[in-house]
Amino acid sequence: MGVSHARTMRLQERLRDEVRGDVDFSTTARATHSADASIYRHPPLGVVYPVDGADVAAVLALAREFDVALTMRGAGTSIAGQVLGRGLVLDCSRYMSGISEIDPEGHTAWVGPGTVLDELREAAGKHGLTFGPDPSTHSRCTLGGMIGNDSCGSHSVAWGRTADNIEELDVLLADGTRLTVGRTSPEELRRRCAEPGRVGDLYRGLRDLSTANLELLRTGYPRLPRRVSGYALDALLPENGFHLARALVGTEGTCAIVLGARVRLMPAPPVRALVVGGYRSMPAAADAVPDILDVAPLTVEGMGADMVETVLAHAPGGPGPTALDRLPPGRGWLFLEVGGDTASEAEGRAGELATRLEAGTTTGTIVVTDPAEQRKLWSIREAGSGLVTRAPDGTEAWPGWEDAAVPPEQLGRYLEDFQELQRQHNLRGIPYGHFGEGCVHVRLDFDLDTAPGRANFRDFMEAAADLVVSYGGSISGEHGDGQARGELLGRMYPPELVNLFAQFKFLFDPDNLLNPGIGVDPRPLDENVRVSGPARQLPLALPYPHDDGSLAKATRRCVGVGTCVDTSSGVMCPSYMVTGQEEHSTRGRARLLGEMLRGEIITDGWDSTEVREALDLCLSCKGCLSDCPVNVDMATYKSEFLHQHYRRRIRPVTHYSLGALPLWLRLAAPLAPQANGMAQTRWAGNLVKRMAGIAAQRELPTLAETTFLRAFHRRRRAAGPSRATGGSGRAGTTVLLWPDTFTNYLEPRIGAAATEVLEHAGFTVIVPRNPVCCGLTWVTTGQLNVARAVMRHTVRTLAAPLRAGVPVVGLEPSCTSVLRGELPEYLSAASENADVAAWATQLGQQTHTLAGFLNEYAPDAEFGNLDVDAITQVHCHQHATLGFSAEERLMERVGLHNRTLDAGCCGLAGNFGFEDGHYEVSVGAAERRLLPEMRAATPDTAVLADGYSCRTQIEQLGDRRAQHLAEVLRTAIPT
Structure with missing residues (x-):
């Protein structure tokens, strides 16, 4: 099915003429859709986002005319490579979504293939119903993808696989025939077989295939609940109602295109309780499963100590030690959920289940009824399922042998044999899974970079099968x-049954147009491996210490599970949440960088315009560093790219203006009144914005007439050495208050407030004699040589207090994050002076947030009870690298009844929201949740935001004044 360049161009023209949806044959689209969550890579010819069934039919007709294969794609989270093809990829997630009908009495719903599972569950939940299958990607996976894969999830032990919950499918055959299929009564089958044309031919062929092979269809399949492999031809048996829809579920887009589905909904128990049982090992936990299945729990999930240890090692991005400490003793655990109509009913069933466990081999049980505590414990499982792709020591683990299943009563012995098989092939992995159905997930540290490693991969896969x-x-x-x-x-199957799969495929798709190479006549399992192959040796400026100094390995952290395309919550990824474009997701950008390093689709390396354009809307918010399960750090990769891309080029004007903001503010500070007067004059302000590349809609910040440092030194000279005013800080403790650029030049009141708070708590406050800078604005604009020079100057300036062990308190979260992270990392290179590197490390270790410092050094400091309602917008960098629990504890201490907003990034993000061309995305990010929260807040509700960007965005777009925590704490100082 090769297509020449001329025919490709003609195909594009025809698609754009005949399809209402989006048609994208760009290098960017080919790169972002070249991979899924598997180890494979297949760059497509182009990507089409159809609007409806008529669009799909038009694409299908052109595919036949041009002899181009079609591959269907939903959220792109498939783990086995089934949504990758060399022809056209049809992505239904953009437009073909929605729920056209919910029948609460009949417990069914009609959904489009691009409908996200959580959207269906939310809509069904209004009627006390749910869709039973719930894979871990429920916040972004689509119903079309679930139907293609026959997805399951943790509740399938009670509610079945996707196939068990499909009533009808609206499908399009490869020749353009459209029909609705489902359960077929004998009378309906006779009528269908009697029809002329394509429909009659299809049903007669299916009837003959079934009736001629009744014994094979009844005996050729293993009997277990999690049999997903192959085509489910036993759904065509008379006793199964000749259910053609369920026979098509799990065919991975190789037989028909799903345009819609009528799905079955389940009553959702209003109350749930969780039982956790501990065991001496994970196989021992598996052995306990058969004795509890008759209790009919909603979930039976299993995991071992290696997963818990992995989560603990990643505690900043995981559930933390509080949840882990709740687990019963042991090396293996079962997580069991039960439901009820009332809390007492659910708790009673949980108690009965715990009693059943305690009669067996458990090392202990707990019953958890509080929903928040349940979520914390489940978060161990959810966090672990992502973290197992990268071991704490940096070892990469890959899918491939991902989710085999055995009868539950055999699971314990199978796990022991499987672990022995791993040892024989020198492979490590962390198994966990749906033990109630004998399904085990695992990712293994296959060596896919070398020929011997790939040979071992093949040998293992065959032996494991x-x-x-x-x-x-x-x-x-x-x-x-x-x-x-x-x-x-x-x-797995006898040759006769495998041959029936091919016959079934031929009846639907005789020309092999739909997803060739999957299912029937499959591609070899060790070809097209994306993590092997060439990697260009491009120069690097940053050390990548957690990825062996390799940007290629860093981008491979992204395994494609798509947490970044979940738009329901979190910080990652703000630009994708606004645009919905794959190249604006963390995953899409990682794919583009990976292809740039590979050099086949993107051939111009650091000169790539495709990578530059995709990264242009990256806010450098670092949300991916915490929200991504494998800690992709796109902000760092963007800094590297900008550094390399502009090494011999004139940079965008904002790199010189906003990128060097600390320098410009320092120069302008002595002339603050005049500068402010000019900025407030329309013509002069507009001229400054045009020259600096600042969006016309933005207001220029107002410079303080006296900087914080100047005011601090003036106050100190007038008052003498600072003394405690009633606090209980550690005796004699001196603290250095970091005078970040924003506090020093724009909002010195915050520095003054922090000084008063620290002195009240019993500390002697010092500041540097001269301005210092963390280098952040140069980092985010990719001016890394300047950033390093600024950082070196800073640590040399602070050498004396650092050597003396003086703690440092930062007020601006982004700067504090740099002091803790980038600065020690950037100055740790072998080329750096040893003293500078040591001071940089000390600075990182000695730096605290204001709340973190007060909680640790002055836990008994006396503050008044404010008794005030508050909402807080957390700065992205604080969310990603510092955490916010210390602030929440301190706010509770002083009587702030706070609600921390799940509003994501404010959208300003340092220089991003000020830059011309970014205003619409910046506003779009703020309008998702932050600005509606501001409008809904009562006038007497305090609004807190420690980030200068967040406060500015709230003031300029939300018409509210947000306060720094230091300002609020100052009001709590007893008079």
Whole structure:
């Protein structure tokens, strides 16, 4: 199905003429859709985002005319490579979503293929219903993708797989025939078979296939709840109602295109309780499962100590030690959920289940009824499922052998044999899974970079398939076969049944137009591996200490699970939440950088305009560093790219204006009144904005007439050495208050407030004699040589207090984050002076937020009870690197009844929201949640935001004045 360049151009023209949706054959689209969450890579010819079924039919007709394959794609989170193709990719997630009908009495709903699962669950929840299957990607996976893979999730032990919950499908065949399929009564089957044309031919062929192979269809499949591999042709048996819709579920887009589905909904128990049982090992936990299945729990999830230890090692991004400490003793655990109509009913069932566990081999049990505590414990499982892709020591782990299933009563023995198989192949992985159905997830540290490593990968995959089959299991129990396991179907099924799969595919798609290479005549499992292959040796400026100094390895942190395309909460990724464009997601940008380093699709390295344009809307908010389960740090990768891209080029004007903001503010400070007067004059202010590349809609900040440092020194000379005014800080403790650029030149009142608070708490406050800077504005604009020079100057200036062990308190979260993170990292290179590197490390270790410092050094400092309602917008960098729990504890201490907003990034993000061309995205990010929260807040509700960007965005767009925590604490000082 190769297509020449001329024919490709003609195909693009025809698609743009005949399709109402988006048609994108750009390098960017090909790169972002070249991979899913698997280990494979297949750059497509182009990507189409159809609007409706008519669009899909038009694309299909042109695909037939041009002899181009079609591959369907939802959220792109498939783990086996089944949404990758070399032809056209049809992405239904952009437009073909929505719920056209919910029947609360009949417990069904009609949904589009691009509908996100959580959207369906939210709509169904209004009627006390839910869609049973709930994979871990529920916040972004689409119903079309779930139907293609026959997805399951943690509740399938009670509510079944996707196939069990599909009533009808609206499908389009490869020749353009559209029909609705579902359960077929004998009378309906006879009528269908009698129809002329394509529909009659199809039903007669399916009827003949089924009736001629009744014994094979009844005996050729393993009997277990999580059999996902192969085509479910046993759905065509008479006793199963000749259910053609369920036979198509799990065919991975190889037989028909799903345009809509009528799904079955389940009553959702209003109250749930969680039981956790501990065991001496994970196999021992698995052995306990068969004895509790008759209690009919909603979930039976299992995991071992290696997952818990991984979560603990990543505690800043995980649930933290509080949740981990709740676990019963042991090395393996079962998480069991039960439901009820009332709290007492759910608690009673949980108690009965705990009693059942305690009669067995458990090392202890706990019953958790509080929903918040349940979420914390479940977060161990959810965080771990992402973290297992990267071990604490940096070792990469990959999908491939991802989700095999065996009968639950065999699971304990299978796990022991599987661990032995890992040892034989020198592989490590962290298994966990849906133990109630015998399904085990694991990612293994395959060496996919070398020929011997790939040979070992193949040997292991074949041996693992044989092991599962020996236990009567399925090589896939949740995520489908795709390229990863399609080649192994012959080891699981007899040749006669594999031949029936090919016949079934031929009846629907005789020309092999739909997703060729998947299912029937599969691609080899060890070809097209994206993490192998060439990597260009491009110069690097940053050390990447957690990725062995390799940007390629850093970008490979992104395994494609798509947390960044979840728009429901969190900080990551603000620009994607506004635009919905894949290249503006963390995943999309990582794909583009990876392709740049590979050099095949993107061939011009650091000169790439595609990478530059995708990174242009990256806010450098660092949300991905914490929200991404494997800590992708796109802000750092962007700094590297900008540094390299503009090394021999004239930079955008904002790099010289906003990038050097600390320098310009220092020069302007002595002339603050005149500068402010000019900025407030319309013509002069507009001229400054045009010259500086600042968006015309923005207001220029007002310079303080006296800087914080000048005011501090003046006050100190007048008052003499500072003394405690009633606090209980550690005796004789001196603290250095960091005079960040924003506090020093723009809002010195915050520095003054912090000084009073620290002195009240019993500390002697000092500041540097001269301005210092963390270098952040140069970092975010990719001026890394200047940033390092600024950082060196800073640590040399602070050498004496650093050597003396003086703690440092930062007020601006972004600067504090740099002092703790980038500065020690950037100055740790071997080329740096040893003293500078040591001081940089000390600065990182000795730097605290104001709340963190007060909680640690002055836990008994006396403050009044404010008794005030408050809402707080957390700065992105604080969310990502510093955490906010210390602030919440301190606010509770002083009587602030605070609600921390889940508003994501404010949208300003340092220089980003001020830059011309970014205003609309900046406002869009703020309008998602932050600005509606500001409008809804009562006038007497205090608004807190420690970040200068956040306060500015709230003031300029939300018409509210936000305060720094230091200002609020000053009001709590007893008079």
